[in-house]
Amino acid sequence: MSVVRLCEDREGPRVIPAEEWRRYEANLGEILCALGMDLDTPGTQDTPRRLLEALYDATAGYDGDPKLRTAFPSERPEHVDGSYGQIVEGPIAFFSLCEHHALPFHGTAHVAYVAGDEILGISKLTRLVRLYARRFTVQERLGEQIADGLVELVGARGVAVHLRAAHLCTQMRGVEEEGSRTATTFWRGLYAQDESLRREFLSMIR
Numbered sequence: 001m002s003v004v005r006l007c008e009d010r011e012g013p014r015v016i017p018a019e020e021w022r023r024y025e026a027n028l029g030e031i032l033c034a035l036g037m038d039l040d041t042p043g044t045q046d047t048p049r050r051l052l053e054a055l056y057d058a059t060a061g062y063d064g065d066p067k068l069r070t071a072f073p074s075e076r077p078e079h080v081d082g083s084y085g086q087i088v089e090g091p092i093a094f095f096s097l098c099e100h101h102a103l104p105f106h107g108t109a110h111v112a113y114v115a116g117d118e119i120l121g122i123s124k125l126t127r128l129v130r131l132y133a134r135r136f137t138v139q140e141r142l143g144e145q146i147a148d149g150l151v152e153l154v155g156a157r158g159v160a161v162h163l164r165a166a167h168l169c170t171q172m173r174g175v176e177e178e179g180s181r182t183a184t185t186f187w188r189g190l191y192a193q194d195e196s197l198r199r200e201f202l203s204m205i206r
């Protein structure tokens, strides 16, 4: 079991040999059938294959994202300190699979940072969120990874991440109210030290 990290050289699609793929399809077919699905209809005969493909696509974050690496000079003039200048992006929609049930949790992310010497193209923040969201994960780890990823990518002086998500594993099975959301915040660097930065971030995303 290997987890592809942001800075690893081995990036690119996971390779699953064709004969393995067919075996997984057959196993999924068996499970769906046991649960009650009739696999002998035009609508369902290819469902095991489609389910496997959908799961593969939904976990594409394990493939890494080579396009994330581009950073640019910060554009900050030399005489400017910039430690209170925030770059805030969001809401960024994300879809993950909870690692406890392999069922979706989904919601929005707000990501902010105080730049060091480099900045990131805005679209890269979305890519960063999706890199870690498209995996089997939990909301807490997702936020920590996004925060650390951003520090690592651009040497940000501070990072703030706010995630708000609905967890289908609890909602579909009636454990939790439909409409309930889980909110989590993650702070690095200047945000961890400075309450006024945190407050400004939270009021900007409200």
Ligand SMILES: [Zn+2]
Pocket (backbone or CB within 6 Å): 098, 099, 100, 101, 102, 103, 169, 170
């Ligand atoms: Zn779950």
